[in-house]
Amino acid sequence: MQYVLIIHEVEDYLAWKTVFDRAADIRKKAGERSYQVLNYENEPNKIVHFSAWTSISDARAFFESPELVEIRRKAGVKLPEFIYLDRLEAGIL
Template sequence: MHYVLIIHEVEDYKSWKKIFDRAANIRFDAGERIYQVLKYESDANKIVHFSAWTSIEDAKTFFESPELVKIRIEAGVKSPEFIYLEQLESGTLQSC
């Protein structure tokens, strides 16, 4: 599986979330399969979007598209940082 970690500040979380949810179909069509949205403990407008993708190329194509640049502007996203990741390992810890 391939992952993208995006860290960005938004002008207003509630406004951003409405636009984020509205884009669910285009995100799926582009290759996003699983996502998590997290916030910084001390700042509700500092957002972390972690998602699983069909491929890194699909994710880059989507995030660099002119359509998404417009959506980010509309959503009030400030200076997103994109980190593209490939899984090496995963597991579940249990008490011994």
């Protein structure tokens, strides 16, 4: 499984979350399999989106598509940072 970690600031979390939720079907069709949304402890509009994908190439194609660039703009996303990750190991303690 491959993963994507996205860190970005949004203008308004609730407005961003509405757009994020509406994009669930296109995210799933693109290859996203699961996700977590987190925020910084003292910065409610600094969002971390961690997601599992079918492949890094599927994730890159999705996140770099003109459609997603426009969706992010409409959602008030500022300077997203994308980190593409391969799982080396996992466990439960």
